[in-house]
Amino acid sequence: MDPAGLPRAELIEMMIGRRAETVSFGMPVVDRAREVLRVEGLYAPDRVHDVSFSLYAGEILGLYGLVGAGRTELARLLVGAEQAERGAVYIHGSKARIGSVADSLYKYSMGYVTENRKEEGLLLESAVRTNLGITIWERIVGKFTRRIDDRAETQAAQALVAALDIRTTGLEQEVNHLSGGNQQKVSLGKWLAAGCDILIVDEPTVGVDIQAKAQIHRLLWDLAAKEGKAIILISSDMPEIIGLAGRILVFKDKQIVHEIAEIHEQGLSYDEVSRRIGLHLN
Amino acid sequence: MRHNDAGIALSAGLLFVGCALSSESFLSAYNLFNISRIVAFSVLVALAQALVLVAGGMNLSVGAIGGLATITTGYCIQVLGLPGWLAALVALGIGGAAGWINGVIITRLQINSFIATLATLFVFTGLVHGFSEGYAYTDIPREFTFLGRQKFLGLSNLFWTMVLVLLATHYAFRHTVFGRRLLATGGNQEAARLAGINTDRMILLSHVLSPPLAALAAVAGVSRMGSPQRATGTAWLLPSFAVAIVGGTGLAGGRISALGLLLGAVIIVLIKNGLVMLEANVYYEQAFLGSIILLAVVVSRVRDLYGGRSGG
Known part of the structure; x- marks a missing residue:
C-alpha cells in the first residue's frame, strides 16, 4: 500500500512533478481459440517454481515482478537457453522439446529479445546486416554451394531498417556505433526477420530514448494486433506494461502470485491495475 | 581488401623490396621457391591457430x-608400407582426432x-616421444616429395596447396x-547462442577442422626433409600466433582474413x-x-580504442 493512502498516480505526480506517461493503443485483438503456448508446472530450482499459464494469438501478456522474481529465468527456460527440471511446454497444442535456442527458433518459431542487448543480444563488432540476418542464413543458403544469398540478406535487412526506422549510415555499419534505441531495434529485428510467431521481449525499452521507446511500443502493439503474433512482455516499467499488456501475471519469489486479466476490455484504470500489482508484491 | 589488410600489404611490400634491394641472391629462383615453401608452411600452421582463435x-x-x-606419416610409410598419399591422409585424420579430443574437453567439460x-x-608430445622412442623413421621413399620439394610455376607445390x-x-x-556462425560465435558466444547458433558445436568443429592443417604442414615437412623429424612442431607455437595476429586475426575472436594470413606469413618470414641477412644473432x-x-x-588495441570509433 502506498503511504498516506494516496492513489499511486497522484503519489508519482507529487514525487516527479508530472503524471507517469501512459501508453494506450485501444482494444487488443486476441484470438482465444488459438492457444499458441501453454506452460504446465514448469520447475527449475532457484529459477521458477511450478509456473503454469497460456498465451494466445494476438495477445500481449505482461510479466511483472521484481528483478530475480523469475521472469527472465522463465524466458530463458522457454527458449531453451536453460533446461527445466520438470513441467511441460505445449506449442500450438503439441508438446515441445526445446533443447536449445536453435530448437526454439527453427522448430517452434520463437524468439527472445534479451534484457542485456550489449552482452547477449548483439554482435557489437559486426555489421547491422549480420545482426539482422543471423536468424535467416539457414533459410537463404544454396543447397549445394552452402553459399548465403547476399541479395536476400540485404533485402531482408533493408526492409527491417525501413520498417523499424533504424538510424544507421548503412547495412555495413557496426552496431557498436548505433544509439541504444537503434541497437535495441536491431536486437529485436532479427526475430522479425525470422518471422517468429512467438516473441518474448525482456525489458524492451531500457536505456532507449523516448522516441525509439514510443516506436517500439507501437511496433509490439501492431505485431500482436495486426499480425496476430503472441508476445510475452517482461517489463518493470509500469506504464509500459499496463498500456501494452491485456493481461498481466505478477511474479514473486519464482512463482506467479496473481493474474490481472481483461485490462483493456474492462477498462481498468492505470491506478487500479498498479494498485492490484502493488498489493501482491508487498 | 579491407582497411586492415591494406596496412599489412604495405608492410609486406616494403619488406619484400627491402630484402630484394639489400641482397642480390634474394630474387634468385631458388630463394623465391624456398620462401614460397616457408611462407606456405607458416600459413598452414597459423591457419590452424586462426581457425580456433576466430x-x-x-x-x-x-x-x-x-x-x-609427423610420426604417423613415418609409421604408416615405413612400418605399415602404405603409399605416401594414404599415409598423409591418415596423418590428417590423426590430427582431426586429436583436435576432436581438445574440442570435447573444452565443450563438454567446460x-x-x-x-x-x-x-x-x-x-600429445609425450605420445610422440613414447611412440617413436627417439627413433626417427628414415626409410621414406624418394617419391614422397610432391609437397615438399616439387614446384609448379617456380613456386612450391605446398604454396599452391596453401593458396587453395x-x-x-x-x-x-x-x-x-558455417563460416558466419563461427565468426558470430567468436564475436560474442552468448549472443550467438541466444540467436540460435549451436555454439558448442561450432567450437568443437573449429577444434576438429584446424589441426588437419597443422598435420598438412607436418606432412609437407616430412616430404621436404625426406624423413620425419621427431622435433617437428616443438617450435610452432610462437610463429602460429605471430602470423595469425600480424595477419589480423584478433586474439578476442570474431575476426579472420585469409589474405591477411598470407601477408602476415610473408612479413614474419621476411623479417x-x-x-x-643482417647477421643478427x-x-x-x-x-x-x-x-x-x-x-x-598493442597496435590493434590502440586501433580499437581510437581509430575504430571514428566511423560513428
Whole structure:
C-alpha cells in the first residue's frame, strides 16, 4: 500500500512533478481459440517454481515482478537457453522439446529479445546486416554451394531498417556505433526477420530514448494486433506494461502470485491495475 | 581488401623490396621457391591457430599435433608400407582426432581452451616421444616429395596447396553459414547462442577442422626433409600466433582474413630472413617474434580504442 493512502498516480505526480506517461493503443485483438503456448508446472530450482499459464494469438501478456522474481529465468527456460527440471511446454497444442535456442527458433518459431542487448543480444563488432540476418542464413543458403544469398540478406535487412526506422549510415555499419534505441531495434529485428510467431521481449525499452521507446511500443502493439503474433512482455516499467499488456501475471519469489486479466476490455484504470500489482508484491 | 589488410600489404611490400634491394641472391629462383615453401608452411600452421582463435579459443597443442602427424606419416610409410598419399591422409585424420579430443574437453567439460590444450600439448608430445622412442623413421621413399620439394610455376607445390586452402577459407568465412556462425560465435558466444547458433558445436568443429592443417604442414615437412623429424612442431607455437595476429586475426575472436594470413606469413618470414641477412644473432629469434606479437596486439588495441570509433 502506498503511504498516506494516496492513489499511486497522484503519489508519482507529487514525487516527479508530472503524471507517469501512459501508453494506450485501444482494444487488443486476441484470438482465444488459438492457444499458441501453454506452460504446465514448469520447475527449475532457484529459477521458477511450478509456473503454469497460456498465451494466445494476438495477445500481449505482461510479466511483472521484481528483478530475480523469475521472469527472465522463465524466458530463458522457454527458449531453451536453460533446461527445466520438470513441467511441460505445449506449442500450438503439441508438446515441445526445446533443447536449445536453435530448437526454439527453427522448430517452434520463437524468439527472445534479451534484457542485456550489449552482452547477449548483439554482435557489437559486426555489421547491422549480420545482426539482422543471423536468424535467416539457414533459410537463404544454396543447397549445394552452402553459399548465403547476399541479395536476400540485404533485402531482408533493408526492409527491417525501413520498417523499424533504424538510424544507421548503412547495412555495413557496426552496431557498436548505433544509439541504444537503434541497437535495441536491431536486437529485436532479427526475430522479425525470422518471422517468429512467438516473441518474448525482456525489458524492451531500457536505456532507449523516448522516441525509439514510443516506436517500439507501437511496433509490439501492431505485431500482436495486426499480425496476430503472441508476445510475452517482461517489463518493470509500469506504464509500459499496463498500456501494452491485456493481461498481466505478477511474479514473486519464482512463482506467479496473481493474474490481472481483461485490462483493456474492462477498462481498468492505470491506478487500479498498479494498485492490484502493488498489493501482491508487498 | 579491407582497411586492415591494406596496412599489412604495405608492410609486406616494403619488406619484400627491402630484402630484394639489400641482397642480390634474394630474387634468385631458388630463394623465391624456398620462401614460397616457408611462407606456405607458416600459413598452414597459423591457419590452424586462426581457425580456433576466430571462434574465441586458442590451441597451444598445434605443434604437438604436428609432431603426431609427423610420426604417423613415418609409421604408416615405413612400418605399415602404405603409399605416401594414404599415409598423409591418415596423418590428417590423426590430427582431426586429436583436435576432436581438445574440442570435447573444452565443450563438454567446460574447460577453457588455454588449460585444455596446455594439458594435451604435453599428452600429445609425450605420445610422440613414447611412440617413436627417439627413433626417427628414415626409410621414406624418394617419391614422397610432391609437397615438399616439387614446384609448379617456380613456386612450391605446398604454396599452391596453401593458396587453395586460403581460397576455401575466404569463401567459407565470407559466404557460408558455417563460416558466419563461427565468426558470430567468436564475436560474442552468448549472443550467438541466444540467436540460435549451436555454439558448442561450432567450437568443437573449429577444434576438429584446424589441426588437419597443422598435420598438412607436418606432412609437407616430412616430404621436404625426406624423413620425419621427431622435433617437428616443438617450435610452432610462437610463429602460429605471430602470423595469425600480424595477419589480423584478433586474439578476442570474431575476426579472420585469409589474405591477411598470407601477408602476415610473408612479413614474419621476411623479417626472419632479414635478420639472417643482417647477421643478427639467431639465438635471439624468439625474442623478436615475441616482440612482434606484442607490437601487433598493442597496435590493434590502440586501433580499437581510437581509430575504430571514428566511423560513428
